Amino acid sequence: MKKVGLLGGTFDPPHIGHLMIAEEAYTQLALDEIWFIPSYEPPHKEKTTTDVSQRINMVEEAIADNDHFFLDTIEVDRLGKSYTFDTIKLLNEKYSDIMFYFIIGADMVEYLPKWYRIDELMGLIQFVGVKRPDYVLKTDFPIIGLNIPIMDISSTMIRERVKKDQSIKYLVTPSVLRVIKEFHLYESN
Structure with a gap:
């Protein structure tokens, strides 16, 4: 049976931390x-201001040079709020020959009890929690813990740096940086 890791998010923008998490999960598991x-519209965050087509473009650019990274627009195609339960249910129906691993950050692990239909979701997919030094991966749910190199990068930080006209070189891939500059994403004016 094929084993596929799923990494969801707004990717506004995708950064090297996302890529490193994905590569570490790929290798370690x-x-x-x-x-x-x-996601089109995540249920736990404010609506993103960056057009979804731009976010998809940036993900495509970020993963273009990795032959085991792929883009799936299942949540964007569905529009509206993206609940993991609905996404995983659809993926399991469409790909009965794949074992899915849902990769989340340690910060999200503590919120799992509040997730939509979490008890049913736990029966549909294997969760993988990426450990971080500032979070304890403590949960009653069966989660695989993943140790990765420490990298304190967030999309929020990147957007703020662009807004302040600070460098984001080495925080995103060169191709994502080109998209951000070309379309003047995250600039203050």
Whole structure:
């Protein structure tokens, strides 16, 4: 059975931290592929101001040079709020020959009890929690813990740096940086 890791998010913008998490999960769990799933509208965050087509473009650019990274637009195609339960249910129906691993940050692990239909979701997919030094990966749910190199980068930080006209070189891939500059994303004016 094929093993696929799923990494969801707004990817506003995707950064090297996302790529490193995906690569570490791919390697440590001996996965066949990693699918990046941009959300149209995440239920736990404010609506993103960056057009979804731009976010998809940036993900495509970020993962273009990795032959085991793929883009899946299942949540964007569905529009509206993206609930993991609905996404995983659809993926399991469409790909009965794939074992999915849902990769989340340690900060999200503590919120799992509040997730939509979490008890049912736990029966549909294997969760993988990426450990961070400032979070304890403590949960009653069966989660695989993943140690990765420490990298304190966030999309929020990148947007703020662009707004202040500070460099984001080495925080995003060169191709994502080109998209941000070309379309003047995240600039203050």
